[in-house]
Amino acid sequence: MTYETDSAASAKLAGTSTLDVSRIRTDFPVLGRMVNGHRLVYLDNAATSQKPKSVIDAHSEYYSRFNANIHRGLHTLAEEATSAYEDTRKHVANFIGGVDSREIIFTNGTTEAINLVAQTWGEQNIGPGDEILITEMEHHANLVPWLVLSQKKQAVLKRIPLTGEGRLDLGNLDNLISDRTKLVAISHMSNVLGTINPVKHIGEVSHSYGALVLIDGAQATPHMPINVKDLGADLYTFSAHKMLGPTGVGVLWGRADLLEAMPPFNTGGEMIREVHFDRVSFNELPHKFEAGTPNIAGVVAFDRALTYLEELGMENVRQHEIELSGYAIKRLLEIDGIEIQGPLDPQLRGGAISFTDATLHPHDISTFLDSKGIAIRAGHHCAQPLMRTMGKLATARASLYIYNDKDDIDVLVQALREMRRYFGL
Numbered sequence: 001m002t003y004e005t006d007s008a009a010s011a012k013l014a015g016t017s018t019l020d021v022s023r024i025r026t027d028f029p030v031l032g033r034m035v036n037g038h039r040l041v042y043l044d045n046a047a048t049s050q051k052p053k054s055v056i057d058a059h060s061e062y063y064s065r066f067n068a069n070i071h072r073g074l075h076t077l078a079e080e081a082t083s084a085y086e087d088t089r090k091h092v093a094n095f096i097g098g099v100d101s102r103e104i105i106f107t108n109g110t111t112e113a114i115n116l117v118a119q120t121w122g123e124q125n126i127g128p129g130d131e132i133l134i135t136e137m138e139h140h141a142n143l144v145p146w147l148v149l150s151q152k153k154q155a156v157l158k159r160i161p162l163t164g165e166g167r168l169d170l171g172n173l174d175n176l177i178s179d180r181t182k183l184v185a186i187s188h189m190s191n192v193l194g195t196i197n198p199v200k201h202i203g204e205v206s207h208s209y210g211a212l213v214l215i216d217g218a219q220a221t222p223h224m225p226i227n228v229k230d231l232g233a234d235l236y237t238f239s240a241h242k243m244l245g246p247t248g249v250g251v252l253w254g255r256a257d258l259l260e261a262m263p264p265f266n267t268g269g270e271m272i273r274e275v276h277f278d279r280v281s282f283n284e285l286p287h288k289f290e291a292g293t294p295n296i297a298g299v300v301a302f303d304r305a306l307t308y309l310e311e312l313g314m315e316n317v318r319q320h321e322i323e324l325s326g327y328a329i330k331r332l333l334e335i336d337g338i339e340i341q342g343p344l345d346p347q348l349r350g351g352a353i354s355f356t357d358a359t360l361h362p363h364d365i366s367t368f369l370d371s372k373g374i375a376i377r378a379g380h381h382c383a384q385p386l387m388r389t390m391g392k393l394a395t396a397r398a399s400l401y402i403y404n405d406k407d408d409i410d411v412l413v414q415a416l417r418e419m420r421r422y423f424g425l
């Protein structure tokens with residue numbers, strides 16, 4: 001069946017890229033590096049992005065100027081650290097469409113955010129015979145927590161299959177969702193296929209059966225404008241490190257009424273209101289879900305990453321990637337023996353481009369490219385069930401971001417051609 005993705009609809013922007021890549025590149029110190037005697041061509045952005053100087057500086061400035069533990073102290077440093085941390089929370093709330101900042105829970109990443117939901121909401125709401133619906137393209141982070149929960153609760157884990165083009169096959173959706181479906185957990189953008197899923201449409205169908213919708217936005221949030229309410233999500237998760245921010249910081253956004261009804265996740269300091277030896281009451285949102293000392297420096301520096309992306313404009317980021325993905329796909333397909341997994345139309349996908357060579361192993365491709373200073377990823381990309389569905393052991397994946405340009409793609413294509421010649425292909 002054919003359908004238009006939500007974001008493809010909103011991303012049909014006219015004109016050419018408005019990103020000034022050569023200026024952007026000067027903000028990223030690591031891009032000035034030589035690797036194995038060559039200019040670094042960083043094409044592993046789906047794994048993690050590089051960081052601009054403003055983020056690196058904010059991290060170090062936090063430690064050199066106002067390091068203190070947050071929320072508890074009454075001294076100046078503690079107040080400064082608390083307000084910087086809480087400012088990022090407000091910033092995140094605005095970045096994903098202007099939600100209530102009490103609905104922003106900081107975690108250490110998407111993985112922890114999804115586990116939080118599985119171990120709190122899931123523990124409370126999933127029982128024998130209930131169904132959880134995922135897709136065949138999920139990252140392990142949005143699969144294993146639901147598999148473990150289903151097995152523990154004797155619930156049923158179902159999945160939306162894929163078309164040959166690596167899009168969701170929604171032809172049978174009404175048979176996959178029923179009154180027994182309690183949760184639909186889907187990725188917004190696949191880290192392997194690049195596919196942008198029609199999460200809004202799936203959300204509408206899910207809600208009509210009373211199911212909650214969790215969207216794994218780890219790949220989408222760095223690359224396109226996100227408005228969680230407009231998408232119709234109940235829960236949305238993402239990681240700072242894939243969007244110019246530090247590692248060890250992630251976000252769970254959830255509707256306040258849902259989060260309020262959920263039991264706490266980790267217990268201990270900070271998440272309590274009152275503790276006695278025989279009873280405890282819990283803090284209000286968002287603190288109820290943030291036990292212990294968080295990654296304060298990381299959260300504080302994440303603020304600059306959001307500012308950086310906002311200054312570029314997320315519509316421009318998306319437009320740049322549509323153009324560059326289109327160019328990369330075209331150039332890669334010019335090479336004999338190369339096959340691309342996932343949709344070929346850049347309007348339907350992001351910049352994570354998985355490919356295989358008829359003869360060469362993805363690990364060998366990655367090693368050869370590294371010798372030319374080109375960083376890509378090879379493997380199962382934390383999506384082993386998807387690999388089996390595609391009949392592949394592994395793929396090579398080049399993934400793009402704001403500081404990549406056509407030159408990077410040309411270097412990649414030239415190296416791939418050289419490698420094929422080297423192996424007599």
Ligand code: PMP
Pocket residue numbers: 046047108109110111112139141142187189190191216218219239250382
């Ligand atoms: N979901 C998707 C789609 C991802 O690409 C990733 C990271 N590769 C994750 C979840 C997990 O993110 P993290 O490792 O930051 O927790």
